[in-house]
Amino acid sequence: MTLDRRSFLGAAALLSVSPVLFAQAASERRFVFIIQRGAADGLNTVIPYAEPAYAGLRGALAVDSASALKLDGTFALHPSLVNVRQLFADGQASFFHAVASPYRDRSHFDGQNVLETGGSAPYQVKDGWLNRLAALLPRTGKEAIAFSPAVPMALRGAAEVTTYAPSALPQANDELMMRVEQLYASDAQLHAIWSSALSARGMAGGMAGGPNRDPAVLGRMAAGFLARADGPRIAMIETGGWDTHSGQNARLAGQLRSLDGLLAGLHEGLGAAWAETVILVATEFGRTVASNGTGGTDHGTGAAAMLLGGAVLGGRVVADWPGLAPASLLEGRDLRPTLGLDALIASACAEAFQIEPERTTRVLFPDVARARPLSGLLRS
Amino acid sequence: MNAAAIALNRFGLGAIADQPALADPPRWLVSQFDRYEPLPTPWQPAPRTPALLDAWLAQQRAARQAPDGEKAGIRETYLRQAREAYVAAVGARVGSALQTPAPFVERLVHFWSNHFAVSVDKLAVVGLAGGFEADAIRPHVLGRFEDLLLAVVCHPAMLLYLDQAQSIGPRSPAGLRAESRQQRGRGLNENLAREILELHTLGVRSGYTQDDVTEFARALTGWTLPADGGDLVATTFRFVPALHEPGARTVLGRSYADGGEQQARTILHDLVAAPATAQHIARKLARHFVADDPPASLVQRLADTFSRTGGDLPSVYRELVAAPEAWQPASAKFKSPWDWSVSSLRALGRQSIPPPQAANLMNQLAQPVWRPGSPAGYDDVAPTWAAPDALLRRVEVAQRIAAQAGAAVDARALAPRVLAGALSDETTAAIARADNGAVALALLLVSPEFLRR
Numbered sequence: 001m002t003l004d005r006r007s008f009l010g011a012a013a014l015l016s017v018s019p020v021l022f023a024q025a026a027s028e029r030r031f032v033f034i035i036q037r038g039a040a041d042g043l044n045t046v047i048p049y050a051e052p053a054y055a056g057l058r059g060a061l062a063v064d065s066a067s068a069l070k071l072d073g074t075f076a077l078h079p080s081l082v083n084v085r086q087l088f089a090d091g092q093a094s095f096f097h098a099v100a101s102p103y104r105d106r107s108h109f110d111g112q113n114v115l116e117t118g119g120s121a122p123y124q125v126k127d128g129w130l131n132r133l134a135a136l137l138p139r140t141g142k143e144a145i146a147f148s149p150a151v152p153m154a155l156r157g158a159a160e161v162t163t164y165a166p167s168a169l170p171q172a173n174d175e176l177m178m179r180v181e182q183l184y185a186s187d188a189q190l191h192a193i194w195s196s197a198l199s200a201r202g203m204a205g206g207m208a209g210g211p212n213r214d215p216a217v218l219g220r221m222a223a224g225f226l227a228r229a230d231g232p233r234i235a236m237i238e239t240g241g242w243d244t245h246s247g248q249n250a251r252l253a254g255q256l257r258s259l260d261g262l263l264a265g266l267h268e269g270l271g272a273a274w275a276e277t278v279i280l281v282a283t284e285f286g287r288t289v290a291s292n293g294t295g296g297t298d299h300g301t302g303a304a305a306m307l308l309g310g311a312v313l314g315g316r317v318v319a320d321w322p323g324l325a326p327a328s329l330l331e332g333r334d335l336r337p338t339l340g341l342d343a344l345i346a347s348a349c350a351e352a353f354q355i356e357p358e359r360t361t362r363v364l365f366p367d368v369a370r371a372r373p374l375s376g377l378l379r380s
Numbered sequence: 381m382n383a384a385a386i387a388l389n390r391f392g393l394g395a396i397a398d399q400p401a402l403a404d405p406p407r408w409l410v411s412q413f414d415r416y417e418p419l420p421t422p423w424q425p426a427p428r429t430p431a432l433l434d435a436w437l438a439q440q441r442a443a444r445q446a447p448d449g450e451k452a453g454i455r456e457t458y459l460r461q462a463r464e465a466y467v468a469a470v471g472a473r474v475g476s477a478l479q480t481p482a483p484f485v486e487r488l489v490h491f492w493s494n495h496f497a498v499s500v501d502k503l504a505v506v507g508l509a510g511g512f513e514a515d516a517i518r519p520h521v522l523g524r525f526e527d528l529l530l531a532v533v534c535h536p537a538m539l540l541y542l543d544q545a546q547s548i549g550p551r552s553p554a555g556l557r558a559e560s561r562q563q564r565g566r567g568l569n570e571n572l573a574r575e576i577l578e579l580h581t582l583g584v585r586s587g588y589t590q591d592d593v594t595e596f597a598r599a600l601t602g603w604t605l606p607a608d609g610g611d612l613v614a615t616t617f618r619f620v621p622a623l624h625e626p627g628a629r630t631v632l633g634r635s636y637a638d639g640g641e642q643q644a645r646t647i648l649h650d651l652v653a654a655p656a657t658a659q660h661i662a663r664k665l666a667r668h669f670v671a672d673d674p675p676a677s678l679v680q681r682l683a684d685t686f687s688r689t690g691g692d693l694p695s696v697y698r699e700l701v702a703a704p705e706a707w708q709p710a711s712a713k714f715k716s717p718w719d720w721s722v723s724s725l726r727a728l729g730r731q732s733i734p735p736p737q738a739a740n741l742m743n744q745l746a747q748p749v750w751r752p753g754s755p756a757g758y759d760d761v762a763p764t765w766a767a768p769d770a771l772l773r774r775v776e777v778a779q780r781i782a783a784q785a786g787a788a789v790d791a792r793a794l795a796p797r798v799l800a801g802a803l804s805d806e807t808t809a810a811i812a813r814a815d816n817g818a819v820a821l822a823l824l825l826v827s828p829e830f831l832r833r
Contacts, residue, residue, distance in 0.1 A: 033772065037816035038813055038816060039815065051435025087516070087762075107812075108815050108816060109790060109792065109816075109817055109820070112817070113787070116787075148783065151786065151797065152786070152787065153787040156787070173779065173819075175814075176775065176779055176819050176823070177775070178820050179810055179813070179814060180775055180818060180826055182810065183806060183810045183823060183827060184806065184828065185827075186806060187828045189762075189766060190766075190828055190831070193766055193767065193768050193771050194768070194771060196768040197768030197769060197771055197772045219653055231628070240815060240816050240818075240819065241815065242815060243814075243815030245813070260620070267517060268534055294682070349639075
């Protein structure tokens with residue numbers, strides 16, 4: 001079948017503002033930003049299984065449509081996202097495809113800076129959009145919180161924020177361990193020591209089996225803060241390890257399983273507050289459409305984002321789908337972005353906290369050329 | 381490494397985040413002799429030896445006078461205060477290493493402090509260790525070796541650590557009295573004398589005998605702590621004639637007439653002048669700065685300079701800076717945990733860290749400050765530190781301090797600054813490929829070229 005870029009999913013209907021009354025009432029809403037650092041592969045997360053070019057370009061990386069979790073006649077979720085699929089079925093998860101920030105180069109650092117500051121170019125804006133959102137709200141609970149040792153860029157700024165990291169001396173994450181191993185590969189002394197250290201810790205068989213913290217535990221821990229009536233209303237959780245240049249199938253499956261567990265933990269731990277919760281999952285940019293020569297994908301542009309939570313008017317995949325035909329790709333390699341991540345974020349925040357959309361966009365993304373806000377993302 | 385990188389990393393404590401370029405690296409090193417401060421700002425609030433010693437003596441007196449049931453409580457109270465003083469001093473040491481305009485000389489402080497090691501696993505040393513470095517080591521690292529040695533041997537931390545404070549000449553008035561009362565456990569203690577010969581001056585297997593040790597120990601009797609007068613002590617050392625073994629002594633074939641305190645001073649003076657001492661110090665300095673197994677030619681030149689100048693330390697340092705062997709591009713030294721931690725924090729632009737965090741950091745990396753567990757100090761060769769679990773711990777610590785630095789530090793920009801002249805293409809590529817800033821920064825800190833100097 002052929003996908004017509006305007007033919008489905010009600011994307012056009014969403015791209016208009018409906019009149020709403022904006023109250024300044026104290027909000028019970030919770031907004032959680034889960035950042036996927038490292039450029040998560042949107043095409044294997046929300047999979048365009050009906051797209052004819054997909055299987056060919058992805059080759060061995062293509063997710064078998066038989067095992068993918070179907071969302072509709074066009075898209076399916078990666079098999080690791082079992083809980084997310086259930087949220088979709090319950091009308092509590094929406095997916096947004098071919099999204100991108102204004103950043104068009106392919107550096108993780110710069111891309112994350114744009115994603116987190118809300119600027120149009122790296123290092124132009126000095127504070128983070130999530131902090132500016134916190135400053136817009138009447139304080140009804142505790143200050144915004146990052147579940148990490150340091151304040152991430154998105155939460156830096158004038159509004160008071162806090163951080164919480166569960167452990168004083170966490171074990172090095174798999175991403176770092178893997179890159180250290182690569183770095184030592186050509187150093188005889190360090191390579192030998194490192195290999196011996198890994199086998200001593202029972203990790204020689206591969207990083208996936210490493211002693212990772214259970215993501216569901218992290219989710220429940222974070223939910224413990226957010227569920228309280230006097231708890232924070234805004235939170236950020238950092239995830240890393242999405243940079244799948246090699247061995248993508250196993251690594252992405254593990255990454256998405258962790259994300260699924262994290263979201264399940266949040267869902268479970270939030271209890272009644274889940275109904276008031278909006279979770280945004282987003283990454284700095286996507287990955288190449290075609291697989292590379294090392295069983296992975298390289299830095300790309302268009303990506304996928306998610307909104308999840310009891311407050312989300314879910315069950316939809318929103319995309320102005322550009323297609324994967326050679327002529328449709330950005331620079332012949334990337335999923336062409338057709339939806340601004342900034343418009344999605346501003347609209348979701350405006351709806352979540354009943355703030356006027358134009359003002360929200362102006363504060364959160366001051367440098368970005370005005371994009372039409374989306375509407376009807378959340379339950380009113 | 382190029383010359384600037386060698387000056388900064390091998391001789392210094394690592395480049396700082398906004399490191400200016402060095403026009404003349406050797407000159408930059410020796411010019412630090414004029415900039416070095418024995419008591420820089422971070423050390424100024426730390427309690428000094430007189431107050432620390434007074435607290436120790438007061439505790440000893442109180443415990444002696446208290447009923448048995450209260451002694452333990454008095455010791456606990458003291459130990460709590462002593463630990464606070466220890467942690468504060470560790471913070472001062474780290475702060476000084478991070479802020480110093482003379483990192484080469486600060487490295488020499490660390491070198492000599494380890495050469496003349498005291499260890500806080502001995503209770504009496506806990507409170508005094510910081511005072512030892514501040515008052516015995518720091519003022520003398522740019523002076524004569526003999527003055528450094530004397531300051532060390534007279535310091536209460538050393539007198540207590542190596543049991544000299546309790547040593548009594550058997551034929552001294554106090555010794556004869558103890559014998560007549562059949563007091564056991566009061567007599568000659570050879571510990572300090574042996575370690576001065578073996579570790580501080582001549583070096584092990586350099587030809588001295590057990591008789592030399594015993595004779596030297598007899599000469600040292602009377603060297604002890606000040607009397608506990610109940611008031612703040614004015615001096616921190618005292619020679620007590622009533623403890624001193626009378627008579628002439630023979631050490632290394634030379635006879636020393638009885639002269640009270642002067643007898644051991646003369647022996648120490650001759651030990652400094654002994655060729656074996658010059659060789660020992662030269663080898664340790666060369667090992668620290670150049671290679672685990674340093675070139676014999678370099679050791680000989682350093683030893684010659686030491687001997688020729690009567691142990692003038694700046695002359696020896698200048699010889700080292702002038703030595704081509706010290707400027708070889710390959711990094712032969714694997715950083716100790718202390719080296720690595722200090723250079724990491726300097727690279728990240730840190731000016732200080734909370735003292736308890738500094739102490740914990742060094743505990744976690746298995747090189748707790750002033751706690752080598754032996755008077756030989758910490759080892760200065762790679763096999764001790766380039767070990768599997770130690771390396772894993774560095775990676776874990778790197779991850780943590782990189783996460784603390786957060787998005788404020790861009791590893792791509794930092795790497796060529798702090799590793800100018802040393803950064804490899806592999807590390808540059810690994811940093812560029814890292815999927816977030818914290819991982820990139822951690823990779824910089826555990827990169828092969830950052831682990832070595």
